[in-house]
Amino acid sequence: MSVLIDKFDVFAGGFWLTLQICVLAAIGALILGAVVAVLRISPVPPLRALGTGYVNVFRNMPLTVVMFFAAFGLPALGSNADFLRIPGLDAVFSRLGTDLPYFRFALIALVLYTAAFVCEALRSGVNAVPAGQAEAARSLGLTFGQNLRYVVLPQSWKASVVPLGSVIIAMIKNSALIGFFGVVGDLSATADQLTGAEGYAFIPVAIGISVGYLIMTVPLGALLDRIEKRQAVAR
Amino acid sequence: MSQQTSVLYDVPGPRQRRITLIGSLVATVVVLVGAYFLIYRPLADKGQFSMELWGPLVDPSNENFSQVWDRIGLGLKNTLTAAVLAIVASLVVGTLIAVLRIQLKSLTRRRFTGLATPVAYLLRGLSWVLSALTRVCVEVFRGLPVVITIFFVARGFPEFGVTFDTLWYLVIGLTIYNSVVIAEILRSGMEGLPGGQAEAAAAIGLSPAQTTRMILLPQAFRIMLPALISQLVVVLKDTSLGFIISYEETLNIGKQIIGVLGNPIQVYAVIAVLFIAVNYSLSKLAQFVQRRLSQGRRSAPRTGAGGTELGTEAVAGTAT
Numbered sequence: 001m002s003v004l005i006d007k008f009d010v011f012a013g014g015f016w017l018t019l020q021i022c023v024l025a026a027i028g029a030l031i032l033g034a035v036v037a038v039l040r041i042s043p044v045p046p047l048r049a050l051g052t053g054y055v056n057v058f059r060n061m062p063l064t065v066v067m068f069f070a071a072f073g074l075p076a077l078g079s080n081a082d083f084l085r086i087p088g089l090d091a092v093f094s095r096l097g098t099d100l101p102y103f104r105f106a107l108i109a110l111v112l113y114t115a116a117f118v119c120e121a122l123r124s125g126v127n128a129v130p131a132g133q134a135e136a137a138r139s140l141g142l143t144f145g146q147n148l149r150y151v152v153l154p155q156s157w158k159a160s161v162v163p164l165g166s167v168i169i170a171m172i173k174n175s176a177l178i179g180f181f182g183v184v185g186d187l188s189a190t191a192d193q194l195t196g197a198e199g200y201a202f203i204p205v206a207i208g209i210s211v212g213y214l215i216m217t218v219p220l221g222a223l224l225d226r227i228e229k230r231q232a233v234a235r
Numbered sequence: 236m237s238q239q240t241s242v243l244y245d246v247p248g249p250r251q252r253r254i255t256l257i258g259s260l261v262a263t264v265v266v267l268v269g270a271y272f273l274i275y276r277p278l279a280d281k282g283q284f285s286m287e288l289w290g291p292l293v294d295p296s297n298e299n300f301s302q303v304w305d306r307i308g309l310g311l312k313n314t315l316t317a318a319v320l321a322i323v324a325s326l327v328v329g330t331l332i333a334v335l336r337i338q339l340k341s342l343t344r345r346r347f348t349g350l351a352t353p354v355a356y357l358l359r360g361l362s363w364v365l366s367a368l369t370r371v372c373v374e375v376f377r378g379l380p381v382v383i384t385i386f387f388v389a390r391g392f393p394e395f396g397v398t399f400d401t402l403w404y405l406v407i408g409l410t411i412y413n414s415v416v417i418a419e420i421l422r423s424g425m426e427g428l429p430g431g432q433a434e435a436a437a438a439i440g441l442s443p444a445q446t447t448r449m450i451l452l453p454q455a456f457r458i459m460l461p462a463l464i465s466q467l468v469v470v471l472k473d474t475s476l477g478f479i480i481s482y483e484e485t486l487n488i489g490k491q492i493i494g495v496l497g498n499p500i501q502v503y504a505v506i507a508v509l510f511i512a513v514n515y516s517l518s519k520l521a522q523f524v525q526r527r528l529s530q531g532r533r534s535a536p537r538t539g540a541g542g543t544e545l546g547t548e549a550v551a552g553t554a555t
């Protein structure tokens with residue numbers, strides 16, 4: 001078990017890096033997902049088709065394939081994803097500014113992939129709002145944008161929280177893939193490194209890594225359960 | 236769907252339709268021009284559209300064509316094998332876990348009257364501990380990334396001197412994660428059933444085990460069928476994680492082809508299309524089944540309201 005104490009800084013560093021990519025990807029995916037969701041319910045048919053196409057493509061493709069695309073496609077387009085080197089932000093999230101682009105590629109892939117699920121979660125919330133609400137808003141003469149902003153979205157938010165939360169939990173779990181994909185030092189890469197190259201005993205490392213992920217996923221899941229129960233009562 | 240969304244806005248009139256048409260034509264032109272300069276030109280400059288790179292994948296007269304597709308076919312076969320084995324195993328194990336948890340939960344509510352007091356307390360404590368233990372196991376394996384589970388299986392088993400084919404590492408890893416998820420789907424399905432079902436079963440003299448097997452499980456399967464099918468999509472996508480333990484599934488085969496021919500973008504594009512085609516049809520199947528089920532329920536409104544809501548929630552919840 002001594003590996004857990006000796007290498008505590010490695011585990012903590014892995015945890016911190018995984019947390020970083022999760023926070024960044026969650027922000028990115030929520031923004032992009034909201035945009036795609038608005039596209040999917042918008043009154044303009046081509047935009048609707050665009051949103052639907054996006055969701056169908058990214059929801060049915062394994063994240064692994066999206067990641068490989070990001071890693072091979074972006075360099076072929078002559079981009080190193082340097083636009084993510086946002087000044088100020090890379091002071092906190094140090095990996096955004098490094099010369100090795102894999103963290104940024106992984107981030108882009110994770111955002112693109114998760115946004116499709118965020119879109120579906122938001123849309124299921126919008127669908128849960130009783131049709132009479134939107135109809136009443138329309139008969140008052142509100143436009144599509146006003147309808148969404150003042151009537152539908154404030155109410156749909158409640159129904160979206162739980163599905164959104166499960167999407168974020170799934171995203172945290174998906175982020176484990178980045179360690180096998182060239183990003184050095186996150187939790188899963190740490191597992192590979194410690195049990196493989198450095199030859200530590202398997203069980204303690206497995207426990208350390210598992211605890212690292214469970215710290216992130218289990219409390220969030222418990223929180224969602226609570227919200228769900230409270231909403232069930234409120235309904 | 237169109238009914239649901241069109242509630243948000245008025246049906247566009249002739250003027251609005253004209254604006255939309257002109258706007259989308261202009262947007263299409265802008266996008267095409269942008270795509271030409273930002274995507275096509277850099278790719279073409281690097282020769283990504285040359286037949287040298289695409290040929291082995293799309294040109295039947297290419298010398299490598301048949302070999303490449305043989306390999307991809309092998310990869311697809313391996314992917315499907317792993318997915319089918321994993322889903323069957325997860326269904327079986329998941330059902331067992333769900334039944335076990337339901338039984339343990341009802342056991343914790345029993346007071347064991349008629350037994351001596353210490354024995355009754357012992358049994359109550361024991362059932363509580365068992366129920367808590369299963370709960371912890373479920374939470375742990377549900378909270379771990381499936382990549383990590385597969386990795387742990389592939390690294391952990393040889394550590395204890397147990398070695399299999401890589402196929403079985405992948406299947407075991409996927410089963411551990413997905414059986415727990417399926418167990419939760421089924422359990423929420425069984426708990427979502429109206430209480431009268433279990434009461435009626437008890438009233439006609441079925442034992443708790445019989446009630447679960449003959450009354451609750453079949454209905455839970457029926458209600459949760461769409462969620463189960465979307466879980467199938469998840470399993471199929473997750474088999475692509477086999478590459479981390481070098482199982483020869485589609486993606487790994489793709490990497491081998493890339494190693495020889497050096498055309499990553501083209502190979503990944505083909506693989507992506509294959510995955511999207513299979514998974515898209517599975518998702519459509521899930522939607523179709525859900526529509527059929529909700530039609531069936533409309534004629535029996537007693538179980539309708541609660542069941543439909545539960546079903547859609549679970550679908551959203553399991554979408555990983």
